Amino acid sequence: MNPVILKKVIVILLLLTAGVFLVRTYWIDLAPILGESLRILSEIRISYFILAFLVYLLSVYLFAVRWQQVLSCIGYDLKATDLVPVIFGGIFANNLTPASRAGGEPLRIFWVNKTYGISYTNAFVSILFERLVEAIPISMLLIYVLYSFPSLEIKFLPIKNSLTLSSTYLLLSVFLVAGVVIWIFREKLSSLLKSIDENWRQLHKSFIAVLLLSSAVWILDIIRLKLIALALNLPFSLHLIATVSILYLLLGSLPITPGGLGIVEGGLISVLLYFGLPLAQASSFVFLERFISFGLSGVIGFLYLFYYGGFKIWKNTKSH
Template sequence: MRNPWLIAFLLWLVAIVLAVFALRQLPLANLLRTAFQLSLWQLLVWIALNLAILLLSAQRWRELLLALATPVSRMRLLGNRLAGQTISFLTPGPQFGGEPLQVFWLVRGTGVALHRALLSLSLDRLIELWVNFSLLALGIVFVLGASDSRLPQGLPALGALVLLLALSSALLFLLLRRPQRWLPTLKRWCQHWLQHPRLAGLDIQWEQLDRDLSRLPVEHLKLLFRCLLLSLLSWAAILAELWWLMNCAGIHPDPAGFALIAVSIRLAMLLPLPGGIGTIEAAVVWALPTLGAGVAEAATLILLMRSRDVALLICGFIALGRQHRPVNTRECQPPKA
């Protein structure tokens, strides 16, 4: 039987080794002075972009809860998501890790029914992954079309992404088209989250989940449109933040070069290393020289990105401490007829 602690330790070890290997190639002298010469308005724009990313993500989850007649405050979901992202960052694989705790905090903190918390978060993650794979595939196509030599072995990666995109698209369409047929599959999917120690003692009534699924077909197209629009706006903010950081680091790439950096970073984040530590550094160190940027600019960009991660982690730990507030059932009362 695999030991999860041993696996996590080994992945952290690999991440640290990769990070050290990448950073050893960078000129660290005067790096802090260069990176922290940002003006006040540059910092304010940077903060605003990150707030937009977080708020759009929380609003997408809120839209799904509203479709299930379960209104929850946006700030509550924002704190929940920040705390969950902190757990995800510290566990292998930055994409997942904090979902069971997000479900637990939502149930405990607002009194939302467990089946609705599971359903809303499952759909939220499915839509997010669908948009991520879609835009990543488009980015690879754009980079390959601009310069075949910039992305070695890009076609196999593109083929795998197109396959995953087709699969996630089919799942999303079928789930919203005939949601009742997916109840057994959804049960199996949620069982993994329910094995978490925080959720193991909570009861879930699957027949209520079945009834909630029946709500979706009525307005599933409008709901899907709103969620996809929020996801695209979130991605626009993510790309704008990356472009802003590159400009702050003195890097001014053309559209193809910017796409290469963005694709390289996102691919690095898919690897099962906590927080993309080591893989993101290696991706930046590999990609920027192909655009004519120096290692000093690469080091500055890495420092800025990791400074953002540290700031988000601090906010996440604060949000973690606030997840123990008493239950406020007024936040999730269904609207009166």
């Protein structure tokens, strides 16, 4: 057996074993919580759930529009609808690979190369440009979360609306870690930045559009989470929803389990518990959110991959 496949099988078996052990050990405590979660889910307001799913589909379409805007600047005339299957295929790949976008981005690059003749370099640069611009609204959201997080508030500060001392330290730590990572990978990043610089005259034409679309996607993400909360009759504040949104991104980026399974759920539930939400309600919210962003999106991505022959392309990405 292939060593890589064997390693994945061993990890999955260990996770399943640990899960079975924990369930058996704490079944007496878990049974009432599971019963309460099922009751909450059975009383779901379907209209809000459908709206949340439609908002998710709209955000994926905006991802496609954003990528189409970048590609059009470097000479590729594609429709956003041409890229929607590629985006969903990438989402399915992300769900099966550790670390967010670890499998989806290479699949996107190979797919548009084989189907639309876009060079690997241009496809890669277009995606990298997207991510660099998207970092702007993500940073703004992160700053808002750090500012509004309750544990970071220091009572003796006279100006309540200013950044607290602890949040400032945490914010500086984030930038320090980012700086260290950039310095470590400076040689690789320099070549990437050079590629972007060579295409900047073309790429900068789409900067405003990409920034607005990236911001719209994150706004839609917050709206979707709010609709899920409304579907379960949960009173979520804006800063709590923003925290869940940014934490989802961070936890999904950890290269531990495929699609962040277990890591994302555990992290989100822990944060919701910290904010005072009962375990049954927190579990129900996370389950419903993952049912949309992981389950339904994965099914759609699988169907697109199957219909367009994306599985063969995905296999080629692994061989490279």
